[in-house]
Amino acid sequence: MSRFLSERFSNIEPYTPGEQPKVSNLIKLNTNESPFPPSPKVIEALNNEELSKLNLYSDPDTKEVIDAIAKTFGVSSNQILMGNGSDEILAFAFQAFCDKVNEPCFADITYGFYPVFCELYGLEPEIIPLKDDLSIGIKDYIGKNKPIFIANPNAPTGLALSLTDIEKILESNKDSVVLIDEAYVDFGAESAVSLVDKYDNLIVSRTFSKSRNLAGARIGFAISTPELIADMCKMKFSFNPYNLNRLSIIAGKESVLDTEYFNRCISEIISNREYTVNELTKRGFTIPDSKANFIFAKHNTLSGEEYFNELRKRNIVVRYFSKERIKDYVRITIGSIEQMKALIEATDEILKG
Ligand code: PMP
DSSP: OOTTSOGGGTTOOOOOOOOOOSOSSOEEOSSOOOSSOOOHHHHHHSOHHHHTTTTSOOOTTOHHHHHHHHHHHTOOGGGEEEESSHHHHHHHHHHHHOBTTBOOEEESSSOTHHHHHHHHTTOOOEEEOOOTTSOOOGGGGTTOOSOEEEESSOTTTOOOOOHHHHHHHHHTTTTSOEEEEOTTGGGTOOOSGGGTTTOTTEEEEEESSSTTSOGGGOOEEEEOOHHHHHHHHHHHHTTOTTOSOHHHHHHHHHHHHOHHHHHHHHHHHHHHHHHHHHHHHHTTEEOOOOOSSEEEEEESSSOHHHHHHHHHHTTEEOBOOOOGGGTTEEEEEOOOHHHHHHHHHHHHHHHHO
16 A cells, blocks of 8 residues: 555455456356357457447447347336446445435345445445345345345345345335346346336346356446436446447447347356256255356355365366355356366365365
8 A cells, every 4th residue: 555545545445356367277167257158249240340440439328238228128228327347337326325324235245345335435334134044134124214235136145036025125215225236137036127117216237247248348237217327327427438448338239139149048057057056955065046147055064165275276266255154155156067067076076085
């Protein structure tokens, strides 16, 4: 730290992203990326003609991708805001809707970036513990009357709330913003997008990083009311008007229009998830019912840390969190079937000792 850093950031503990190892022979199951390439339509569209236009700024209104998303999701274009990843959407929301009188609340075990945004913006969140089975207790969110952030499915548990439960939360918090972070929703959970015209306090955030195979393009978006979108847009235009680059605008548009490829990738991930859950369960693992492209697994004798380390020795990288309530678990991204078979093989070797 230099002597110039503003005092208010001196104690901030930044978000630690999962490792992005440089070596190529690893099976990388640690950051919930897709094992599949982007849609062939995306690859085709990112051609030399588009590359040669990189001397020009991108469209600050990101119109092409917004119109394609609006068409796909059946909402109006003024109900969408693009972010540089959904992390940026979250940043806009914490910044726009939280302050000393509107302190946010979220679960103790959830996406690790929420508390970091709170530190960055000087907020003091209320932390709501998950239930013993690691599910979200709906009752804990009824009548909170403060901004609520819920990842659905939750990370790193993979557990999802039903739309009925989300609606109960919205219904009882009509004067506060409720953000439903649907980074993983496409892998089997119910989306709250259908509720945005019914509740004027709902923001749904989405990403192209997981189910659209575009983590490296950094594309996220929010769907909400035109008014809440306008508020977050204010944040964007006060910070980085060209937040999506030219290539990502094109990639996003082509990807969202290629429904067939999207559906194919999703069903393969879901089937690989079922395979992995079955195989690991047979070997003594307990796994909450995941609706995401990862599973959260705990073994009855092997510790989470040891499993993580032993897999690493065998060139398989998963994610381990040393946090008290979840230190017995590892989070495993669902990859291709070959990758999952290699994981099971390595697990057998580890369990044999
Ligand atoms: N929400 C959740 C719950 C996540 O796990 C992630 C991925 N780290 C994000 C949002 C952000 O993803 P991205 O910025 O790549 O869209």
